[in-house]
Amino acid sequence: MRRPALTLLAASLMLVYGFAGATDAPTTIPAAAVQTAEQLRDKALHDDTAYTTVEALTTEIGSRLAGGVNDQRAREWAIARFKALGFDKVYTEPVTYPLWVRRSEHGAIVAPFPQPLTLTALGYSPGTPKGGLTAEVMPFASLDALKAADPATVKGKIVYIGFRMHRTKDGRDYDLGSGIRMQGPVVAMGKGAAGFLLRSAGTDASSRTPHTGLTGFTDPAKSIPAAALSNPDADQLERVLAYGKPVTVKLDLDCGIEGQYTGYNVIGDLVGRKYPDQVVAIGGHLDSWDPGTGAIDDGAGVAIALGAAKLIHDLPQRPDRTVRVIAFANEEMGLWGGRAYADKHAAAVGSFQLGSESDLGAAPVWQMSASVKPQARGAIEQIAKVLQPIGVAYDAKQPGGGGSDLSQMHRKGMAALTLAQDATYYFDWHHTANDTLDKIDPKQLAQNVAVYAVFSYMAAQADGDFGSAPGAFAHDGAEE
Structure with missing residues (x-):
């Protein structure tokens, strides 16, 4: 029987309610994908790809100060590693930034x-x-006392x-510690100070190793010498100051x-089988500060992402969506790689399914939070259920910021x-x-890989999206 033609009103209602209903349908993760994710989780706990990766990076390259002597070597190493792990596409995107160099540093109390x-x-x-x-x-x-001075x-x-x-x-x-390190020198300069010192932004009370890090200076002509004291040396300076005499440094x-x-x-x-232009983004930053070998910050993050992707690569078939690993350039000096990536890909943000970057070392993941559309909360709960057995709690009240560069x-x-x-x-x-490298426990690192493999695969296989769109989470309160 021939169906009667739609009236204009009926057609309009279908446009408003029918399409909106499809858009607002809950995002879910199929049972088969959940089962595969559980298998990935269990396999990841016994996989050493991430550990051998960070071991090789810190041994063969060492420290990776952005623009420094190892910068190009680290990049070439990463390209070769990506290819060896079987990625379908390996490529680079340029990131330009100020070149800061460190040659030597000394300090002393002169008097009393x-x-x-x-x-x-x-x-x-x-x-x-x-x-x-x-x-x-x-x-x-x-810092507030300095501001009021x-x-x-x-x-x-x-x-x-x-x-x-x-x-x-x-x-x-x-x-608080990094806020002082960033803002303190700028505020001090604005008040006419000749230099700036702080107690290191670190928790190692007894180690005489100072913590470097970024200041808020952006103009070399408007900056003053700034340095961080190790915690024991800060204690010593404060004891000398306590004598009440002028102290010269x-x-x-x-x-x-x-x-x-x-x-x-x-x-x-790893190019998606059904939706190659839709992307799940994970990663870490390839650069590090120069005193150490950049194992926990952030060789571990790059290794975790690569380890997770390798497990997904080894499945019988590619996931529906592309899983993308990004080793970001120059996070340490101001998120330069992350900002360049976001500027380049902003117009395509709606094609990014979900993302998160690892940049807090190699100890276990203990909590997950998310910024997604309301209709995708159920899918996040499905991910959380798979992660709960390995110690990850889900906080539904907190936003998800994506990590440092992916923020x-x-x-x-x-x-x-x-x-x-x-x-x-x-922060020790x-x-x-x-x-x-000795600060990394291989079993704890493997737990991180399990977390990233699970969420990446489940997001890639989801029926529906997580709400990415221009400006979608502008007021979510994420601090990352």
């Missing part, structure tokens, strides 16, 4: 009790004048802030910005997870000479 200080220059710090910088120290209890009390002095971080599972003190830093450098993000795709794609509108690792000891070694 002369003695050396163990310190390290901070990223984007300029060098001191020839012969060094000698000035009186002006201590502050907090009369510039007359600061002018010509070396500002010191002694905030002490404490160990916590979620690493929350780092927000000499800084001798040979460092600074020397033009521009073009590095590259290294990218590998930039999240800000463009990519649906994202935060996969929080146990940070209890991470973070940005120091102690960031070395």
